[in-house]
Structures are given as C-alpha cells and as structure tokens.
Amino acid sequence: MADLAEEEMDNPTFRSDTVLSDVHLHCPGKRHLMVRLNAVGQPVFLSYFKLLWSTEDLASGKHVREITTGREQQSRSEDELCDQDRSNVKEEGELNSEGVEALLDDDGDLEVVRRPRGASDLQEEDLLRDIMCPVILMKGKEDAFEDEEQECACSDVVKIEHTMATPLEDVGKQVWRAAFLLADHILFQRDTFRGCSVLELGGGTGITSIIMGTVAKRVYCTDVGDDLLAMCEQNVALNKHLMEPGGGEIKVKELDWLKDEFCTDPEAPYSWSEEEIADLLDHCSVIMAADVFYDDDLTDALFRTLYRITHNLRNSCTVYLALEKRLNFTLRHMDITCEAYSHFRNTLTDLENLQDGKMKYTVEHIKPDFCQFLVYERIEQLELWKIMAEHLT
Secondary structure (H helix, E strand, C coil): CHHHHHHHHHCCCCCCCEECCHHHHECCCCCCEEEEECCCCCEEEEEEEEECCCHHHHHHCHHHHHHHHHHHHHHHHHHHHHHHHHHHHHHHHHHCCCCHHHHECCCCCECCCCCCCCHHHHHHHHHCCCECCCECCCCCCHHHHHHHHHHHCCCCEEEEEECCCEEHHHHHHCCCHHHHHHHHHHHHCHHHHCCCEEEECCCCCCHHHHHHCCCCCEEEEEECCHHHHHHHHHHHHHCHHHHHHHCCEEEEEECCCCCCCCCCCCCCCCCCCHHHHHHHHHHEEEEEEECCCCCHHHHHHHHHHHHHHHHHCCCCEEEEEEEECCCEEECCCCEEECHHHHHHHHHHHHHHCCCCCCEEEEEEEECCCCCCCECCCCCCCEEEEEEEEEECC
8 A cells, every 4th residue: 555655756747736836836846755644635745945054153144145155156157158158159159150951851850950069058967956845754764864864963954844735725834935036035134024913814823924034023823724734833842942942932823814803712723822922013023925826816805904903903014915926827818817816916006005094004025135044946926025014004
C-alpha cells in the first residue's frame, strides 16, 4: 500500500477543480515530507523555507548589506555574460554573411541557425528550479531525511505544514507567494512593527504571522475552519524558536468575514475571550492580509470586515494587503483578463473614496523593490498595498 501511494504521488494527477500553488510545485532540491493525513483525509506535508538571515544577524542588520552587495555583484556578473553572448552572436553573424540563399536547405526550406550556447545560458540552467513531486516518507526511510532535519534545526528556516493540490475552498492550506512578499516587507521595515499588536486576516498556514511574530509583541492570526486553524497552530509551535528572542506571541483565532461578530462560543476551539477582543480593539495598530483576493464575494466580505474592525479600534491603524495578479483567458471576454484583481482595485478605490464622516482611508502602493529575505520567486505580478485608516470623530 505504501509503495502504491508513493508511486501515485510521484506522478500526481489533478482534477479540473484542483488548485496548486507554484511555491509547492517548484521547490529547489528539496522533497516534501508527508507527515500525516488531516481531519478531512488530505495529505499534510512538511516543507522547509529558507531565510536569508538568522535571528542574531537580523538584530544587527548584517544580512541587509550582504544581500544588497550580493545582488550588485550578480548584476555585474550577468552584464558581463550578456556582453560575451552578444560577441558570440556577432561572430556567428559574420560567419553566416554569405546571403539568404545560404540559409535555405535543398528543398528551399528555411534553415534556422542557432547561436552557440553562452555562459549565461548554462548559469540560467543551473538556477532553474526543478519541478518536484511530493515524496511520502515510509518506514525504514527516516535516515534519508536525517541530514535535512539537522540542517533545518536552526534559526534560518521556517518549517511549515501544508497541503497540496486542494480544491478552491481549501487554498488556505497551501503557501502562496504574496505571503512571502509581505513577510519580506515586515523584515525590511521591522523597526516599524517592533512591539506592535497585529491582526492577520486569512492567515492560512500562518507563515506571515510567524514572521511578524519575530518583531511584534502580539499577533492574532485568524482564519476559518478548525482543521486549517489546527494546522496553523501546529506551525506556530514548530517555529517558536524564531519568536523566542523577541518575546513575540501568536494567538490563533477564528474570524469569519461573513459574520459581523467575533466568535465567542466557549465550545468552539478557536473562539475569542472578552479579554482578547478588548485587547485587540484597544491595542491593534496593524492589520494585514496576503493572497486572499481570488473570489469577488470574499473580497467584498474582507473589505466590510476591514471597515468594521478599523471603525471599532481605539486608535488609527495601518493595513497591508499583498496579492498576486493572476492572468486567465476567459471565453466571456475572449481575452486574457484578471477579473479578481480588477474587482480588488475597484473595491480599494471605493474604500479610499468613502465619505461617511467617521473614517478616512488613504491608499498607497508600495513598490516591491525592497530586500528579499526569504527564498522564493518574486515575480512582477506581486503587489503590496498600504492603507492608513484614521478616525475622523
């Protein structure tokens, strides 16, 4: 049975309603370790996400300088390689300067002459990440992961349990790129968040809250679904070593955007106490959400929740929203569109233009050119928005 399961996971097949994050599909040189089945029978995997800092270096700011210097050196190296490639192409053009007829074969078909592979091609090939299929760890194979466990038992790795290839309603159980972008911004502006009380909406696996927990005083990481919240709580426990130096605390709570009140049912495992609600409303100064804009109804519900909470907060606060623009071809438009992103932008504009005499929202786009502290692909479709929520009365 185990051999059959391993064979199936080596060659995964996905239904039309299956969603798979690129973060899990492309994993450089690492295997996904299946650790258990969750309450609904989905395989849960454990992945290690490399940080470009340690807790000691973060305090000194050492890695900011190293990363910047490294990028400059890489840029210079790439420019030199590109110049070399252009020289190769020029030489090739001189060799093939006999005329058009020389490029045709005996039948008169065009014969394409390709340039020689330059050093930059070989370097790019080395940097490409292989598509990795999940591997199930079976009994007797534990030794294969001993080195990886030892390597990751340090302060420069985030360990995250997650699922893969889920239906749309379970996408919160995967890790998404916008969460890394928001985490990068937190680490880059860590002095801004130091000692804050923070609320995350749609926290999913909890990776952004975990990074925030390294600098903030208290983080309320919220989502819906007992199974997802249990996974998030497990991830918080797996990464306590990252938060201990700064004394940060993460509380995993239920917060449903489709409801107007906090869950205070004492029978619910992730409900709020009256003291926790009072603490949030009295001290919260930062609200954040990453990659939660994929359904128009949920986007509307999120913005209603944002308004309700910011209106009830004692003080003004700052909201950070990270997302990835996903382009799709639709038969309705017969074109490539990004409907979820368009709805998000329209709703964001409506919030900024709101005039109710109670709240003022100032929207600012943050250019994602800050240092990268985590290993992931920062594509140009990633965006970060900042909203200043101020009380008028």
